[in-house]
Amino acid sequence: MKDFSLLIQRLDQLTKTSEKVKVLSDYFKTAPQKDVVWAIAIWSHRRPKRPISTTLLREWAAELAGVDQWLFEDSYHIVGDLAETIALLTCKKEVTIHHSKESLSTIIEDLIALKTQSENQKKAYITTKWAELNYFGSFTFTKLLTGGFRIGISQKLMTKALESAFDIPSDEIAYRLMGKWNPTEVTLKKLLFDNDPEANQSRPYPFFLAYPVENTPEDLGDISQWSIEHKWDGIRAQLIKRNETFAIWSRGEELITEQFPELQSIKDQLKEDVVLDGEIIPIKDGLPDHFGTLQKRLNRKRITNSLLEEAPVVFRAYDLLEYQGKDFREQTYLERRNCLESIPFSGPLQLSKFKIFKNWQEVEDERLRSKEVKSEGLMLKQIDSTYGVGRKKGDWFKYKNDPLNCDAILTYVMRGHGRRSSLYTDFTFALWDRDPKDPEAKLVTFAKAYSGLTDQEFKEINRWIRSNALEKFGPVRAVKPELVFEIAFEGVAPSSRHKSGYATRFPRIVRWRKDKKIDEANRLEDLKNLVR
Amino acid sequence: MKPDLLSFTSKGIYCAAADVYLDPWRPVDKAIISHAHADHSRYGNKKYIAHHHSVPVIKHRLGGVNIQGISWNEPFSVNGVQFTLYPAGHIVGSSLIKVMHKGEIALFTGDYKLENDGLSTPLEMQRCHTLITECTFGLPIFRWKPQQEVFSEIENWWSFNQQNSFTSVIYAYSLGKAQRLLHHLQSTHGPILVHPAIAAVNESLSTIVSFKSVQTLTADINPIDHPGALLILPPSGREAKYLKKWGELRTASASGWMATRGNRRRRNVDRGFVISDHCDFDALNTCIKYSEAEKVICTHGFTDIYSKYLRGIGFNAGTEHAEFEEEEVENSTDLLVQ
Ligand SMILES: [Zn+2]
Numbered sequence: 001m002k003d004f005s006l007l008i009q010r011l012d013q014l015t016k017t018s019e020k021v022k023v024l025s026d027y028f029k030t031a032p033q034k035d036v037v038w039a040i041a042i043w044s045h046r047r048p049k050r051p052i053s054t055t056l057l058r059e060w061a062a063e064l065a066g067v068d069q070w071l072f073e074d075s076y077h078i079v080g081d082l083a084e085t086i087a088l089l090t091c092k093k094e095v096t097i098h099h100s101k102e103s104l105s106t107i108i109e110d111l112i113a114l115k116t117q118s119e120n121q122k123k124a125y126i127t128t129k130w131a132e133l134n135y136f137g138s139f140t141f142t143k144l145l146t147g148g149f150r151i152g153i154s155q156k157l158m159t160k161a162l163e164s165a166f167d168i169p170s171d172e173i174a175y176r177l178m179g180k181w182n183p184t185e186v187t188l189k190k191l192l193f194d195n196d197p198e199a200n201q202s203r204p205y206p207f208f209l210a211y212p213v214e215n216t217p218e219d220l221g222d223i224s225q226w227s228i229e230h231k232w233d234g235i236r237a238q239l240i241k242r243n244e245t246f247a248i249w250s251r252g253e254e255l256i257t258e259q260f261p262e263l264q265s266i267k268d269q270l271k272e273d274v275v276l277d278g279e280i281i282p283i284k285d286g287l288p289d290h291f292g293t294l295q296k297r298l299n300r301k302r303i304t305n306s307l308l309e310e311a312p313v314v315f316r317a318y319d320l321l322e323y324q325g326k327d328f329r330e331q332t333y334l335e336r337r338n339c340l341e342s343i344p345f346s347g348p349l350q351l352s353k354f355k356i357f358k359n360w361q362e363v364e365d366e367r368l369r370s371k372e373v374k375s376e377g378l379m380l381k382q383i384d385s386t387y388g389v390g391r392k393k394g395d396w397f398k399y400k401n402d403p404l405n406c407d408a409i410l411t412y413v414m415r416g417h418g419r420r421s422s423l424y425t426d427f428t429f430a431l432w433d434r435d436p437k438d439p440e441a442k443l444v445t446f447a448k449a450y451s452g453l454t455d456q457e458f459k460e461i462n463r464w465i466r467s468n469a470l471e472k473f474g475p476v477r478a479v480k481p482e483l484v485f486e487i488a489f490e491g492v493a494p495s496s497r498h499k500s501g502y503a504t505r506f507p508r509i510v511r512w513r514k515d516k517k518i519d520e521a522n523r524l525e526d527l528k529n530l531v532r
Numbered sequence: 533m534k535p536d537l538l539s540f541t542s543k544g545i546y547c548a549a550a551d552v553y554l555d556p557w558r559p560v561d562k563a564i565i566s567h568a569h570a571d572h573s574r575y576g577n578k579k580y581i582a583h584h585h586s587v588p589v590i591k592h593r594l595g596g597v598n599i600q601g602i603s604w605n606e607p608f609s610v611n612g613v614q615f616t617l618y619p620a621g622h623i624v625g626s627s628l629i630k631v632m633h634k635g636e637i638a639l640f641t642g643d644y645k646l647e648n649d650g651l652s653t654p655l656e657m658q659r660c661h662t663l664i665t666e667c668t669f670g671l672p673i674f675r676w677k678p679q680q681e682v683f684s685e686i687e688n689w690w691s692f693n694q695q696n697s698f699t700s701v702i703y704a705y706s707l708g709k710a711q712r713l714l715h716h717l718q719s720t721h722g723p724i725l726v727h728p729a730i731a732a733v734n735e736s737l738s739t740i741v742s743f744k745s746v747q748t749l750t751a752d753i754n755p756i757d758h759p760g761a762l763l764i765l766p767p768s769g770r771e772a773k774y775l776k777k778w779g780e781l782r783t784a785s786a787s788g789w790m791a792t793r794g795n796r797r798r799r800n801v802d803r804g805f806v807i808s809d810h811c812d813f814d815a816l817n818t819c820i821k822y823s824e825a826e827k828v829i830c831t832h833g834f835t836d837i838y839s840k841y842l843r844g845i846g847f848n849a850g851t852e853h854a855e856f857e858e859e860e861v862e863n864s865t866d867l868l869v870q
């Protein structure tokens with residue numbers, strides 16, 4: 001793993017994308033092919049299953065480091081990354097050059113084999129590695145154990161590096177890496193160089209992603225160049241029908257065909273072979289239901305009939321990527337839509353309609369209708385644009401509804417990470433569960449937010465916390481209910497995460513309402529009313 | 533129970549018996565100052581008492597204040613209470629302040645470190661009954677490598693940049709870290725230029741310590757004359773417009789906070805070199821054990837966690853709130869840049 005942890009060290013010390021691409025590309029060219037396959041798997045979220053729980057890892061690391069468990073946990077909270085915490089705590093200062101003699105694939109094979117071994121064997125293997133590796137060796141090793149390799153290497157950057165290493169266009173690489181492949185079995189040649197028709201059968205295309213409208217949509221210029229449709233709040237998915245193959249892929253590249261039995265009939269409904277891009281959305285009384293309903297359907301082992309009745313879904317298509325075996329992605333948006341609309345839509349297969357408006361005011365009016373049609377806002381697509389790979393600025397924009405908001409009371413604070421770890425930066429907010437005048441009224445938490453305050457306010461609140469902190473739970477402190485903040489969020493849905501029984505999406509602090517007393521804060525009921 | 537020799541008030545750490553404050557954060561009549569960093573020696577006191585070596589920098593920063601210089605290891609008396617300064621090893625002139633009265637000994641560390649940086653006089657830890665300590669890096673994740681290792685990392689990085697025709701820029705605190713870099717980096721490597729704020733601090737320290745002579749980085753300097761240069765700037769100097777003409781830059785930060793990757797990313801520098809003028813976790817433990825203190829009070833840094841740790845290993849330890857910056861990051865530099 002020496003060359004791999006050296007690679008991680010180099011990547012960690014670079015900030016420029018072009019330099020990262022070069023270092024990564026050099027690695028791809030020189031490393032053993034088996035290692036390259038694993039490196040690709042790791043950066044495309046295909047690491048082997050975790051052989052051990054992080055709870056045990058934390059216990060063993062604390063023991064090896066000779067610190068109490070609470071001190072380990074507090075340190076972890078401050079560092080914010082488990083592999084890094086373990087490396088910082090267990091590396092001996094004097095080990096400075098030892099990375100590891102084994103190759104990346106050997107280590108990964110060890111980890112796969114570890115899964116079936118006894119806890120003692122696992123512990124012996126892992127703690128020996130920690131003890132003998134240097135900082136980056138240990139960091140990399142633990143990352144392989146726990147997954148989540150986020151060191152500034154996006155899949156896009158990786159495909160660029162592969163392009164430069166092997167002289168295959170990066171879009172083509174992105175496509176070949178889509179779908180199901182198993183790094184323990186596949187060779188680099190098979191993965192990147194062979195054009196295997198069988199593997200192509202169920203392979204999805206890379207998704208094209210939208211950018212948010214930054215200021216106002218008028219900045220996009222000529223209205224006649226833009227197709228406008230509603231943005232549906234569901235699971236982005238690609239539906240593939242090729243010969244006998246019928247597959248539905250999520251944007252996270254998971255095969256979700258089996259999870260939605262009510263979509264199976266689409267296979268027979270489609271006369272031609274097609275690949276469709278669209279959204280799986282929950283439906284209630286003919287209109288989209290809120291996202292929370294759909295969440296009940298996810299990651300279920302068994303889809304019961306009652307669940308099917310309670311939360312039925314449809315596939316609402318808005319783009320066509322392949323037709324009769326022909327890749328359509330280079331056609332313009334309007335051409336693709338034309339072809340899309342020739343497909344018979346009915347039952348669980350729906351069409352997401354688009355319009356072209358005469359002026360931007362009409363677009364604004366349409367957006368105001370989104371509550372009515374139960375959409376999240378609008379999508380703006382350039383009518384001549386091709387279907388790209390990943391996020392590319394300029395062709396697709398999302399123009400979301402005005403965020404929802406409410407006034408809430410600060411109830412818990414938590415220390416920040418790293419440099420800000422001696423300050424309280426994470427705030428939890430609560431609403432009244434009934435009329436605050438009622439002596440039984442309680443505060444129930446519903447959102448946690450980090451951002452949105454000025455540095456000045458931030459300092460002021462931290463000073464206030466020092467004299468108003470109540471009990472302490474590890475890094476979390478309860479504070480006296482006194483400060484009111486306006487919180488904005490994108491959506492709200494039932495959830496067991498917070499005491500209120502509701503959770504918001506993307507909550508953030510809009511402003512500190514110094515003008516408000518706590519009995520002027522919103523009630524849980526107000527939040528429930530915002531559920532679409 | 534007799535009253536504590538030192539107490540925490542809204543103005544600062546107070547010795548009632550002597551009617552004097554240690555590193556006060558609000559203006560007072562008489563202040564004994566541990567060291568010249570801005571959060572420990574603030575503006576507005578009627579009288580300052582500090583080690584001789586702190587005097588020039590305090591004067592440089594605060595102008596014509598009434599200040600008295602004191603030597604290390606030489607007890608002096610204020611209203612019948614005996615005070616002694618000892619080297620704290622943090623920056624030039626930094627001192628531990630020992631207070632002795634009626635057989636009771638209290639020690640205030642200010643900021644301190646165990647490793648000999650070659651510039652500030654090495655720490656002379658003292659025994660005491662009550663210890664008031666900083667614990668900026670009071671977590672076991674902070675463990676410093678020997679400085680020589682870090683300086684060779686810096687030199688390797690600098691060489692690499694030179695080979696690629698990049699200009700190297702290191703952000704370091706104007707008072708302390710900048711001088712430490714100058715002292716340890718080999719000028720045979722290439723030209724070193726420092727920000728005017730650092731040059732001014734060097735100038736005020738020139739009667740106490742000598743540095744290799746380096747150029748001051750001013751707007752009229754032509755980068756062509758200084759190929760392969762290393763620029764040392766305070767963290768606030770990164771917006772300087774004249775940096776543009778230095779071609780492609782590679783930036784680094786030299787600080788104890790660089791121990792974690794998250795901090796490195798947040799600072800948005802290419803490299804982080806882990807070097808600090810504070811004690812790391814092991815050094816704190818060593819010093820506190822040495823002090824044999826019956827009571828330990830943690831003032832700034834990871835006070836809750838560290839005092840809990842100390843209680844776990846048998847110390848009577850707690851925290852008090854002091855308005856010293858809890859982070860090296862915000863320390864002093866901005867005032868010095870002016
Ligand atoms: Zn200091």
Ligand SMILES: [Zn+2]
Nearest residue numbers: 642643666856
């Ligand atoms: Zn300090």
